[in-house]
Structure formats: C-alpha cells, structure tokens
Amino acid sequence: MNRLFDAKWKLAVCGLICGALAIVLAVTGNPGNMAICVACFIRDMAGSLKLHTAPVVQYYRPEIVGFVCGSFLIALATKEYRTTAGSSPVIRFLLGFIMMIGALVFLGCPLRMLIRMAAGDANAYVGLVGFAAGIGTGCLFLKKGFSLGRAHEVKAVNGVILPALLVIGLVISLTTALFASSESGPGSMRAPAILALVIALVFGALAQKSRMCFAGGLRDVFLMKDFSLLSILGGLFVALLAYNVVTGKFHFGFTGQPIAHAQHLWNILGMYAVGFAAVLAGGCPLRQLILAGQGSSDSAITFLGLLVGAAFAHNFGLAGAAAAAATETTEAVAGGPATAGKIVLVCCIAVLFIIAATNCKKADSKS
Amino acid sequence: MSQYIEVDVRGLSCPEPVMLTAAALKDNPGKALKILASEAHVRTNVEKLLKSKKVEFTSSEVGSEYEIVTK
Numbered sequence: 001m002n003r004l005f006d007a008k009w010k011l012a013v014c015g016l017i018c019g020a021l022a023i024v025l026a027v028t029g030n031p032g033n034m035a036i037c038v039a040c041f042i043r044d045m046a047g048s049l050k051l052h053t054a055p056v057v058q059y060y061r062p063e064i065v066g067f068v069c070g071s072f073l074i075a076l077a078t079k080e081y082r083t084t085a086g087s088s089p090v091i092r093f094l095l096g097f098i099m100m101i102g103a104l105v106f107l108g109c110p111l112r113m114l115i116r117m118a119a120g121d122a123n124a125y126v127g128l129v130g131f132a133a134g135i136g137t138g139c140l141f142l143k144k145g146f147s148l149g150r151a152h153e154v155k156a157v158n159g160v161i162l163p164a165l166l167v168i169g170l171v172i173s174l175t176t177a178l179f180a181s182s183e184s185g186p187g188s189m190r191a192p193a194i195l196a197l198v199i200a201l202v203f204g205a206l207a208q209k210s211r212m213c214f215a216g217g218l219r220d221v222f223l224m225k226d227f228s229l230l231s232i233l234g235g236l237f238v239a240l241l242a243y244n245v246v247t248g249k250f251h252f253g254f255t256g257q258p259i260a261h262a263q264h265l266w267n268i269l270g271m272y273a274v275g276f277a278a279v280l281a282g283g284c285p286l287r288q289l290i291l292a293g294q295g296s297s298d299s300a301i302t303f304l305g306l307l308v309g310a311a312f313a314h315n316f317g318l319a320g321a322a323a324a325a326a327t328e329t330t331e332a333v334a335g336g337p338a339t340a341g342k343i344v345l346v347c348c349i350a351v352l353f354i355i356a357a358t359n360c361k362k363a364d365s366k367s
Numbered sequence: 368m369s370q371y372i373e374v375d376v377r378g379l380s381c382p383e384p385v386m387l388t389a390a391a392l393k394d395n396p397g398k399a400l401k402i403l404a405s406e407a408h409v410r411t412n413v414e415k416l417l418k419s420k421k422v423e424f425t426s427s428e429v430g431s432e433y434e435i436v437t438k
Contacts, residue, residue: 080406082405087380213381
C-alpha cells in the first residue's frame with residue numbers, strides 16, 4: 001500500500017482521479033467552480049450549525065464528513081492511524097481561524113483556487129501569487145527553526161471524537177430539519193448527499209495515501225526542490241482544465257467569474273494569509289482534515305479554528321463579497337472585503353508574523 | 368558511545384522531520400544516522416529523502432514507531 005503513490009506519475013494520476021471526482025460533484029449539483037472547496041464547505045457547515053446566520057451559505061456538507069472519515073478509515077485499514085496531541089493546540093486553533101479569514105476574503109481555499117484557475121478565473125491566478133508568497137514567507141521561518149513542538153501519543157478515543165461527531169451531525173442533517181439549510185445561493189446548490197459522501201470518502205482516502213496538500217506542494221518545491229506533491233495538484237488541474245475546455249466552461253478573465261471578486265490586493269493578501277498559516281500549521285485546510293482523520297487531535301483543533309473563523313467571517317462581515325453585474329433592479333457590485341474584513345485580515349497577517357517569530361529556535365533534533 | 372547519530376523527529380509536523388534529517392546528513396558526512404519517527408507518512412518522507420540522496424538504509428517498525436538507520 002505504501003508503494004501506491006511512490007512515483008510522480010502515480011501521484012499525477014491520483015490528482016486526475018481527484019479532479020474527476022470534483023467534476024462529478026459539480027455536475028450533480030455542487031456550485032460549478034466551487035465543487036469541493038474545503039473552506040466554503042466548512043463555512044456552509046458553520047452556517048448549518050447556526051454559528052453564523054448568512055442565509056445563502058448554510059448546509060451540513062457531507063463532503064467534510066467524507067474527507068475526515070475517508071482518511072480515518074483508510075488510516076485504520078493500513079495501520080497508519082495514530083492518535084496524537086499536544087503540539088501547540090491553541091496556536092493551531094488560531095492558525096485555522098486565520099486560514100479561514102484569508103480564504104473567505106479571497107473566496108476559496110487553495111483547492112478552490114485551483115478549481116477557479118482551471119475555469120479561467122484570472123483572479124485566482126492573482127490569488128496564487130499571494131499564496132506562493134505566503135508559503136515562501138513560512139519557508140523562511142522554517143529555515144530559521146520554526147516549530148510548534150512535538151505531538152505525543154494519547155488515548156485512541158481522542159482521534160475518534162471528530163469523525164464520530166461529524167457522522168452524528170450528518171445523520172441529524174439527513175433525518176431532521178434541526179440544522180439550517182439554504183434555500184438559495186451556494187448553500188442551496190448541492191450534489192445528492194449520499195453521492196457527495198461516497199465521493200468525499202474516496203477523495204479523503206486518496207488524499208490520505210498520497211499526502212495531498214496544496215501548501216505542501218509549493219513548500220516542498222521551495223525548500224527541497226521536491227515536485228512530488230505538486231504533481232498531484234498538476235493532475236487535478238489538468239483534469240479540471242480539460243473538463244472546462246471540452247464543455248465550454250473555460251472563460252478567461254477577471255470579470256463575470258462566479259463567486260469571485262477582482263480586488264487584486266485583497267485576493268493576494270487573503271491567499272498570502274492562507275499560505276503563510278498553512279506552512280506554520282503543517283498543511284492546508286484539506287490536509288488538516290486528513291490529518292484529523294488519521295488521529296491528530298491538533299489538526300482537529302485546527303478544524304475547530306476553521307469552523308469558528310467561518311462563523312466570525314460571516315457574523316461580522318469579514319468575508320469578501322462576490323462581484324456582480326448590474327441588473328434591472330440592482331446596481332453592479334465590485335465585491336471584495338469591506339473595511340472590517342480588510343482590517344482583520346491585516347491584523348491576522350501581523351499575528352502570523354508574531355507566531356512565526358516567537359516559535360523559532362535553532363533546529364535541534366534532540367529537543 | 369552510540370554508533371549512530373540519533374535524529375529524533377517523533378511528533379514533529381511536516382516538513383520538519385525531512386529538514387532535520389537533511390541537516391543531519393549534511394552535518395555528519397560519512398556517519399550513520401538513526402532516525403526515530405512516529406508517523407507512517409514521516410517514515411515515507413524520510414525514506415524518500417534518503418533515496419533521493421542515494422543513502423542506503425534499513426527501516427523497521429519498533430512498537431508503534433519507526434526506526435530508519437542509514438549505512
């Protein structure tokens with residue numbers, strides 16, 4: 001099993017498969033160039049749990065349950081499941097929170113950034129500049145000895161809690177009307193729940209085995225000239241690009257892109273925060289879900305940070321607004337974050353520098 | 368005195384284990400390393416680094432953890 005993804009071409013094929021899975025979700029109901037966005041779906045989940053009350057982004061997304069549980073099950077099956085905790089959990093909560101603020105100012109996690117790029121959304125390429133710069137900044141601190149310290153093995157039940165809670169929530173979501181559920185907007189656009197769950201289980205398992213990480217892809221290139229993780233993302237991008245070109249959904253440009261805005265500075269800074277925080281946390285939002293599934297309580301805490309970040313982003317109007325063309329009844333909207341979102345994002349970036357600078361030490365393998 | 372330079376990367380987040388192993392290889396040319404890892408993916412990543420550097424090694428499970436010893 002460990003040799004399943006031991007070559008770049010195998011990782012690229014894994015990316016192609018994951019791209020195909022994302023396409024199936026988009027075709028069967030999920031928002032077109034959102035498809036399988038981790039930040040968007042955690043935000044929807046936060047809305048469904050009434051942690052925020054933005055009516056258009058509330059839905060208990062089975063995909064989030066599937067990512068975590070797919071990783072959990074494959075890790076158990078391949079004896080890679082290991083429950084650990086204790087590596088600066090509060091800082092990791094904060095990093096999750098900041099990743100979500102940055103992602104929602106940009107309007108998407110790194111996975112959605114790639115999906116948007118494959119659909120020709122030029123704003124996503126602008127976001128990529130910020131994302132790469134954030135990863136580069138994180139790498140500088142890694143070279144200076146940045147570390148959040150060691151995680152230690154803890155009782156096995158710790159690692160079961162998040163997958164179990166997510167499954168209980170899914171059962172409640174499917175069988176009752178307890179949770180909020182959007183009637184319009186992105187939260188109302190959804191693939192059939194069981195299909196979404198099954199696809200996300202497979203996606204989560206593949207992501208666990210391949211170590212898929214959007215921040216890790218660039219980080220490993222910057223630090224070690226290692227293109228392994230990047231080859232997964234290449235495969236994913238090619239699959240999505242091919243689909244969009246063949247079906248006529250590829251439209252290159254800054255305007256007219258679904259759920260996006262063209263405020264370049266804020267696209268760059270939003271993804272800068274995501275990239276920087278992801279390197280400090282040891283992985284992008286998707287990777288955090290996968291690590292949580294394979295037993296990391298620290299990553300489960302990061303997930304909670306993402307969830308609370310999403311609630312704050314919508315309760316206090318920090319998320320970027322999507323640009324919209326004028327209609328007969330409404331004026332054109334430029335989109336992007338409001339003043340509060342801009343201030344909080346800049347503060348978040350400042351906090352990242354403080355976290356990075358205060359957790360550096362001379363690398364010492366015996367500490 | 369141990370015949371190995373010990374590199375303990377247990378519990379560390381990516382990419383610290385690979386960076387520490389690479390640094391130990393650089394700082395201790397010609398010496399054998401014993402890398403202690405706790406996660407399967409860290410074991411895989413360290414093994415991949417050693418292969419890329421053409422360093423021979425043996426790798427084994429010790430309880431719930433891993434030991435990778437270079438030759």
